[in-house]
Each structure stands twice: as C-alpha cells, then as structure tokens.
Amino acid sequence: AQKVTQAQTEISVVEKEDVTLDCVYETRDTTYYLFWYKQPPSGELVFLIRRNSFDEQNEISGRYSWNFQKSTSSFNFTITASQVVDSAVYFCALSEVPQETSGSRLTFGEGTQLTVNP
C-alpha cells in the first residue's frame, strides 16, 4: 500500500523567509510518480510539479525548488523568499505507474497549511 506523510500540519512564516515543506512517502513500487499541489483559500487544486522516481535531479522553478531523495523516500518542497500569496495548503501526492485497470490513482498526504504573514 502507498502512503504519504506530511508531518507539518501548519507552518507560519514572515514574508521573505524561506520555508521547506516536508514529504515522506512509502511504496513498494520501483517506479512511481510524485506530485505537489497547491490549494489556495479559494479551494481549487493547482498542479505544481510531477517527478518520476527514476529522475533524481532536483528542480527549480522561480522561487520554488524540489529536493527528491530516493534513499530517504522524501520529496521536499522549498519556497524561497516567501510571499503572502504563497499562503495555501500544499499537498504532496504519490501515484503508481498508470495501468489500464487503475489509471493514476493519487495517494495524497494530509496537507501542510502554510501561512505567510506580511
């Protein structure tokens, strides 16, 4: 069975601080996919990144960066120079390789509520 753990329920920072959101996962699959989604107060889910298990290169996109460590089963997300608009719930998710009979069922973590104060 797959499991995603986001140990930080809530994080509060002051604007311009860097913040890292932790994600640890469990899976028996050797190939899998990892995702991060953002859920702002308006409620929609915004796709941020998809990472394949065979690609351990870290990725940077503007103020966002992701650190994938297969050895520790972690896929952490860092926001540099945080802004008030970054305030949201962030979800880490895991999926197996899509099959015809199961598609890409995502297993979500419980989410981390990030609050960036001015």
Place this chain on the structure above:
Amino acid sequence: NAGVMQNPRHLVRRRGQEARLRCSPMKGHSHVYWYRQLPEEGLKFMVYLQKENIIDESGMPKERFSAEFPKEGPSILRIQQVVRGDSAAYFCASSARDGLGEKLFFGSGTQLSVL
C-alpha cells in the same frame, strides 16, 4: 483552453435528497477521476472512469454513490439520499497520458453541504 470545469461550485442539500455533481474534463482528455476531501483531511480517491466505462471504483462507498462518464456530456457523480457525513469538497480531475506517465489536472471542486 478551458481547464477542468466542475459545477455547481456550491451545492446545498437536505438529508435524504439527491446530489448531482458534474465535471467536464479538459479538451482532449478521456480519463476522469473523482476525489473527495472531507473537512480537515487530504483528498481520497473515489473512482476512475474512461468514456462509457468505470475502470476502478474501489474508493467509492458501496451504497448511494454512483458515477458515470457518458459518450457525450460531462461526467456525473451522483449521491442518493445524502447524509450529513457526505458534506465535503468533491474534486474531479482529468488527464492525458504522455511518455512520462499521467498528469492530473483538477477542477475547482464542488462543495457539498448537507443540512
């Protein structure tokens, strides 16, 4: 290039009524997923559909819940005889597969409130 469209955005029902939630996938997407987000919880998979077929409904409650994705028109998640415990946000996602796997794009969700 519209994204995944869900309606209604908010739905209020009294106990015992039926709730119908609609989802139009992104253009070109033929896979639809429904997820439920209970208060203070993460999202939980409910059902995976392709056009005219339910592929995986392992996450659906055994009673009162059903889903369809007809050849024409949106996907429908139907909840009969709603109870208070059905109050949640219901998200639909659609996807297309590329060489690297599958990327799910979510709609804005339908917030169901059962009085």
